[in-house]
Amino acid sequence: MLETSFLNNIGLEHYLVLSAVLFSLGMAGVLLRRNLIVLMMSIELMLNAINISFVAFSKFNNNPEGQVMVFFVMTIAAAEAAVGLALAVSIFKRFKEVNIRFFEHLKG
């Protein structure tokens, strides 16, 4: 019989794996996608993965501090998004372009 207990007993590991998967997906997004906006979304994804792990740790360690931290992270993420989008907008206005492969003048 197939062992399915790991599907029923959701523990810390599951959250951490989820967080890791999300984090990795975010990283992969940063590494692979060309569109600046998508890149920023990937970073948001990474931050949210972190939030999951914070909350998970908070829950399993019985330490509410972790949940407080999530708020901090969300705030920062918002600020980051604001700055990022501002940059993206200003750049798009100037260059009509958000493909990051376009920005390779600085090198060597």
Add this chain to the structure above:
Amino acid sequence: MNHQILIAILLLSPVVGFLLNGVRFKSANYVLAGSIATGAVFVSFICSVLLFLDLVSMPAENRRIAVEFFTWIAVDNLKINAGFVVDQISSIMILIITGVGTLIHLFSIGYMHHDKGVTKYFAYLNLFIFNMLILVLGDSLLTMFVGWEGVGLCSYLLIGFWFSDSAKAAAGMKAFITNRIGDAAFIIGMFILFMTFGTLNMHELNALAPTTIEASWLGAVTLATLMLFIGATGKSAQIPLYVWLPDAMAGPTPVSALIHAATMVTAGVYMIIRLNPLFIAAPNTMFVIATIGAATAVMAAIIGLTQYDIKKVLAYSTVSQLGYMFLAVGVGAFGAGMMHLMTHAFFKALMFLGSGSVIHGMHEEQDIRKMGGLKKYMPITHFTFLMGWLAIIGFPLFSGFFSKDEILWNAFSSPRGGELFWIAGVIGAILTAFYMTRLMALTFWGKSRLDSKVHPHESSLIMTIPLMILAILSVVGGFVGVPHVIGQYLGHIPNFWEQWLEPVIRAIPANEFVATHAADHEGLEWSLMGTSVALVMISALTAFYFYIIKPGTSEKVRKIFGPVYNFVNHKYFVDEFYFAAVINPIVKQSQNLWFYVDVHFIDKMTYWTADIVKGGGRVAKSFQTGNMQQYAMYIGVGIVVVLSFVLMR
């Protein structure tokens, strides 16, 4: 007078002359320059005579005037003073140097009067006299070495006196460098002696010299003396370092007379005589010296047969005669060597000056093929040259006879000698007689082969007076050391020479042979003497026949010996050999050395290092593509590597 002051004047008078002439070296006033220089040397000569007289007045066992001026070098146990010694040997040397020197200076006034650099010339000459005096008077080997190198320097300057001619400048350089090779060995010799005996003072060295014979070739004394002897071969133009002397004839002729005949070149012989106790303790060295001396005597004489340059003939003759002297000291006849040194100084200086007079009278012509019959143009020169000729071929009762005979007898009879040495000596004498007669014949006698434009004339008095004085010395100089066998028939003339030198010459340990059984071997000595004199006469007559009676004979003989003649005429191709085997390879390999080691190895290594760094830079640069995702990738890879290392290991 105080000895210290006397020696100071002796030494410094030429320095003053040098400085006086040196600072106004551009002047062409030959009278002033010549008077200053000659005067300076003459003052030294007076001092030498005074010192000699003082020495004579001293008791025989204490004949030694030693003075110290200041401490020159003092490091650890090495203490070298500016100290000078006048003793039996050096007193003779200073007399020769200043005496003959004065005459040659005098001669130079006439000889050089038309030269623009006359003042400079006299300055150099004075400097030479100074250095030569240091050489002979120095009380330690190192002080001697000062003069030893100093005379080399002066010789360099004087050989290259007419430096505008590349060949002459090169000759000077060759002389200096060849001498330096010897000097390097001399330095090593000094080191060995210093390490063995702890002193370089020659008086102390002689006292410390072992009285027993050192049989090993690798003994300290043997090695040291061998090294010193190599130094002597450089200075005194012996095989294998003789090559510079013939070239040294590039200098003015009086220089050849003074430096390359009378004084400097005999320094090696003088050094050996001065250190005779050391050399006696090393029979192996003595054997080498005698062999080299004999070989040089014969070899140089053979070259002398084929030369046409009047000075070259005399130069090879000098080499050959120096070989005689080394043969003498090599077989232990130090007295005879010293005596030959003196007589040779007289007659060879005479002949060189004579040749100078000829060259002067012939307007710088040196090729004897273009002379002949000069007798009638230059009677005084001819007559004095004749005296020199008789002396050098060893005509009985002329000075050269006594000294040469003494050498030959010792070569035969000395415990360090042998029949072969005697034979070599006799062959040398025969050859000498031949080429000297040839020289006389081609130059002064026979038919004139002069260029029609040349009008030879006798030289002025200032040049002929030195010739005459030297001629007298060449004739009578030998009587200071008449051998016992002859002396007893000439009204029992004692052998002053041997008596004079006796206290400073150590006897060869097994030397009773000659001393005690001399009478028994009187017959042998007479017969040997007779043989050699007879052979010499025959040789001289043959030469006379070749060049005067039947002038074409020499050509025929030369044809018979074709290739051999060529070989000899080119001095056995020794110069060429040295160039091909030593100098050129060194220069060539130096070029390679520089090219491959400096440029292609060391610098390349530096560049490689730089290239490696730059290559690293290029790699680092190539990672910097400008693509930010690639940068993120580095971070990702970095994370993976770091984590795997941190967590997995």
Add this chain to the structure above:
Amino acid sequence: MILSTLIFLPIVFALILTAWPQKSTIRQLALGFSLLQFAVSILMLKDFDSGFAGLQFVEKFSWIERFGISYFVGIDGISVMLVMLTTFLMPIMILASWKSIDEKIKGFHIALFVLQSAMLGSFLAVDAILFYVFWEMSLVPMYFIVGVWGGARKIYATVKFFIYTMAGSVLMLLAIIFMMRLTPEVTGGNISASLLDFYKLKIPFVAGEFFTAQTLLFFAFALAFAIKVPLFPLHTWLPDAHVEAPTPGSVVLAGVMLKMGTYCYLRWVLPLFPEASAHYAWLFIALGVIGIIYGALVAMIQPDVKKLVAYSSVSHMGYIIIGIFVMNSFGVSGALYQMLNHGISTGALFLLIGMIYERTHSREISKYGGLAKAMPWYTIAFVIVTMSSIAVPMTNGFIGEFLILLGSYKYNPWIACVSVSGVVLGAAYMLWMVKKVFFGPAGEIVSHAAVDKEHALHDLSAREIAVLVPMLVLIFWMGLFPNHFMDYSKKSIDHLIANQQNYSLELRAEVKMGDK
């Protein structure tokens, strides 16, 4: 205060020069300053007690207390003559630069004074870090002297010089730091950079094993100094630097800077690492011997006079290294004396080459010939200096070379036998050069100058005579009366040789003028 005065007076001079408004009098001012500096050094020499083996005129102030680094200067017999050499050469260099340096005069003299200060500091420092500061500080002005006032390939030469020297010295810095870390053993807990405390260290040495403390430290120091000397095969920066440097630069480089390397062997390497230096002496002697012969051979084929003299420096410095590493009083005295000789004779050679270069703008040997006719006084000076360089007796060069060879013979006869060949080769290349340049028929340059009135070859000017006469006088003075110079260092050298294993130096504070 006399030593601090010596070290910092040049800095003050440099500052005054910086502020000096008049361009035209800078040279005279600098010359006056350098003479003043020389006078100060003579005052110091007058009070120097040659009968005392330790350090004199000692000054010590705490500088960086945290690391036991102090401003600690002193002078002993080993350094005194080198200090004198430095101050002596300075006015000569300034006078020699009169014509050859015609732009940025102010900067040039400032660089010279800073350089002088750094060099004096290196000779006088008794604190490791202080020494290192001065040692490295000397690079910068030299770098500018070569780089700004140099010849065609000046940048290549000066960068090579800088990087080579710096590469060597950083390892020394590391070694100094390491040794400082060891000092608490001997000072009772306090870290110290004082050389005297370094001397007390007993650094473990295992013969034959490279990776032991003393061996590594020894090589770190020795490498730094070997590059400066320069020892074969680290010498290639020298010919380039010499060729490109302006005349005063070459003079100071050959005259003093190379001596910093050899001096430091005596001051640092031998007493600090006695076992290692004895154990590895063969290596340095071998390199010295190779340097002698290699330098001479390579000098022989150089087409450029300056390069020839530069390689001759390599050869001469080989002698000095041998003299130092044979570790007997002959060798060391000879080496110390040879340092002075080389400073004088090679310095003079560079001055002379500079003088002719000013006239003809060429250093190619093949273009010369027959110069003796055109410039007789110049020729006389050159030949005298040549004689000094090839160690003819009665000139200074002989004393040094003889003592070194004697010392090396005492150490091992074969060394003397091989290195004596340098005596012959030295004569060969120098005389060959003299012959080509001065003798023979008039060469391209001389015959050109004879026709062209504008480029006529004038003989020495009064200024040039003033430059050369002190050098020539010293050549003979040092050759005839070496004791006048050696007496200063005798005690210190004897002390070094006798106590190499347990080296220490007594200290004596400044003696008031007059009361000894």
Add this chain to the structure above:
Amino acid sequence: MNNSIGLSDILLISPLIVLFLFSLIPLTGKVLNNNKEQNPASSLIVALIGLCVAGGLLVVFGGSDQTAFNGQLLFDGLTQWAGLIALLAAAGGLIMMYENTSTQGKQFSELIFLTMNSILGMLILVSAVNLITLFIGLELMSLSLYLMIAMSNEQKISKEAAIKYFVLGSFASAIFLYGVSFVFGSANTVNIVDLMANAATLVKTNKIFLFGMSFITIGFCFKVSIAPFHAWTPDVYQGAPTPITSYMATAVKTVSFAAFLRVMATQTLNGSQNLFDVLQWLAVITMTVGNVAAIMQTNFKRTLAYSSISHSGYLLVGLITAGISQNSSYSAASVLFYLLTYSVMTMGAFAVLSMMEKSENHFLTNEDFSGFAKNQPLLAFCLTVFLLSLAGLPPLLGFFGKLYLFSAAVNEGLMWLALWGVINSVISVFYYLRPIVMMYMKDGNADIAEHPQQATTVLVVVAAIFILIAGLFSGPLFTLFEKSLG
């Protein structure tokens, strides 16, 4: 848990408050005047006064080892000194901004606002003992910087630099934060002071904690540009306006290292030999990569950027030393001292560069320095001093920085790192000499921009004088650092 906020807290954070308030003044003035740029000189003076006041308050209230807000912010010697260095660097940066062509002009007030807020973030960063607070400081600093870079008058590469910095910076922040979450999960706290007690043991026993610490370390490595996380540095430094590059290279580096030092002070390295090894390797790689890549550069700014990377390598050596040292105040002081010297000389070099930029699109290559010494002897001399000091030549300050840093390393037995350090100094001489060669030994007509730049000149000269003479008095300074860190 006592949650009350008292006067002492306010006093402690007074420098931060002052900074924030002063940052508003020019901006408010601008907003109130129809969004018209006010006199930039007065804005600058206001900002400088703000920095001075903040610095003064930091001197007075900082360094007392007191904590504010229940141990969230720690004001010890490190905070004080790193903060002062950062303030100094900010002042220098502002002066440059005032006169540089790519930053002066109609947005100067905003620039001042952002600068002062980023310095505010820096002060939070250095004083934070809680990893989250630390992260907030980091973000405050970084976000301001992204904008400052993008605000350049230059329109092309500065935008590219801003984007690159932003994306990679956020990416690294996320990594850092991910690490924080794991530390939180394993140690149940993110307070460094609490961690200090048991980090060494936790590292040994708890893989999760080690995992988290590694991520945090990597996050810092990114900020201080340790290879291979350095790739953004050259591009961003080159693209950013020179004054801001200077600010980044000095202030940001200083505070990042200070915060890094705090994390390292948890003795993590003593627990994990592996992390210790990795960091050593990273130090060596960083020094080497920075130096060798700098050699190949032609753009002077980029050269300085690579040089900044290599200096990070040297600093990492000191940091590792501090991390394993039992008496870490010595090593920490050497790091701090090096940061000070590095900041002054780098700032000086960038200031000279900033003066030479004739327009916002002017990028200086090495050739552009030819003949500079002839036209501007004083500035050329100052630049020479900065470069030689960067190369570590005595008696300049840079030498003493290296001396203390490497002696600390040798003291801890990290001989081989010191060896690499000095070898790299030799390599670095290669490129530091290049502008000097150009300035003094090549002919040309390099000159500074024509508009008046007295303020920057003063800055350069003061920095040069400091470097020239501070070396001689570096002993007391170092002792001061060490005492305040002890």
